[in-house]
Amino acid sequence: MDRFTRQTILPGFGTAAQQKLKLSRVLVVGVGGLGCPILLYLAAAGVGTIGIVDGDMVSLSNLNRQVIFGEGDLGMNKAETAAHFLKAKYSDIKINCIPEFLTTQNIKVILSQYDLIIDGSDNFPTRYLVNDACVLLGKPLVFGAVYQNEGQVAILNGNGQNSINYRDIFPDPPTAYEIPNCNETGVLGVLPGIIGTLQAAEAIKFLTGYGETLVDKMLFYNLLSHQSYTMELSQNPDSRKGIPSSIEALEVTDYAIICGDGDSIDWEEAFDLLGKFAGGTLIDVREADEYPKLKGYPYQSVPLDLLDEKHQEWLNSELILLFCQSGVRSLKAVKILEKHFPGKKIHSISGGIEAPDSPIYN
């Protein structure tokens, strides 16, 4: 008997499927509400090599759904913490830890080392980046995403040359204002638990040829009603228009801008501007419990919800720069303050505190 006996005795699965899992190399993008259950079940099932990529740190508000982490992990890198946790549980699988965010610069090298990619990210720029790279590198992608009480799961790019990719369904990225994420609309922890577990199940079925998969289909699930809806996906002539022509072209594409993040500036420009405008203000619009905090620069902390109410405070600021965790809420903050101060210079800082050029890394 070994630790996989309960699945190898399963009719139709057997030791042949187990061997396939052992030889598989799977990359999990993001260790959030989706990534945690994905990792727990892939590791338990015996996927031989698992890559974990995430540059984010654990914060208190993650703990309702990111079940690998606990109170002792606050402020720690998520990929490193998850890798340590899984290595301590199982000695028979290989865990590769990549404690960085996926970017246009590192994605080719990272994705090339895996047979299957699983997207557990939480923002459109990353989702479009991962999709496009999977198309250009010929990698199958298990997609999963949530919104309030609903979730989506699909296997994209899993059918060779005739595959469907994410841009067949949604050719152009929505703007950040269009579709909010969990930080803004809230989520019960069990929903990404269910959707991430479905992604893990689809990955295991796809890798072993066990059962019917969601290749070229998208499943919608509603937590409140338990209703599900599966649609067959179709090719879209507009799909290829948005995908860079080669992986080299992808490396010079700005996914923040194509996702409607165009009002934003980067951290370098932000500090440049703050140096020029003596009356400039830098504002963190995250909740008080979100980490990491900006250090070494003067700034105010005003959660997005209170910005409208407190706007009078910045009546005399010539320049207002806003940042949050990933650059989504700060874009909304720009819209809120622009209503009160149409003539002022107001910008969001692209990618937020987690941006690759963020002062927390420099």
Add this chain to the structure above:
Amino acid sequence: MPKLEPMTPTSIHVIAFGMIAEKIKTKELVLEYMPDTEVLLGYLYQQFPDLKQTKFSIALNKKMVVGKTFIPVGAEVALLPPFSGG
């Protein structure tokens, strides 16, 4: 939530997900016959102008369709937006 009209031999059944359901204020609608997806979208945009600002995909009887597509009588039309959370 408004009460759903009963289906008639010529009506179509529209179901909505995510923020599309929020914008049309219901998860389901029964509409009198619409010949194709362009006419349906025109009607929805007129009734719910907020929808114009949201991207979504359309499925007809559980198969995704692209561009102007004929809607058979009694069809189920789903309006499916992208989600980004994780």
